[in-house]
Amino acid sequence: MSHEEMILNKLSEIATKLDEQNLLQKTVLNFNEACSYLDVSPSHLYKLTSTRQIPHFCPQGKKLYFKRIELDEWLQRNRQDTTEEIEKQVSENLTRGRRR
Secondary structure, eight states: OOHHHHHHHHHHHHHHHHHHHHHHOOOOEEHHHHHHHTTTHHHHHHHHHHHSSSBBBBBTSSEEEEHEEEEHHHHTOOOOHHHHHHHHHHHHHHHHHHHH
8 A cells, every 4th residue: 555545545534534523413304314314324213213213303394304302312222231230130129029
């Protein structure tokens, strides 16, 4: 790889990182930004919006917008407990059951 190619690759990496940082600064994302932010395909995001599985806004009936904070909440739904958390819950339930 030539020196020029290495520089171009580094510049490309820097540009990508800047784009990612800009997404984290915005409170409202357009459709394409939301696809990048969620790392999903446009067709999948359209399916999620058309079935009303993801919160979104459609102010003029055409373009879709998303609040980044609502996307974060949506991503964090259906949390799975760790084995340690489940064992602790079982232990607490057994302890409560013995007290009765």
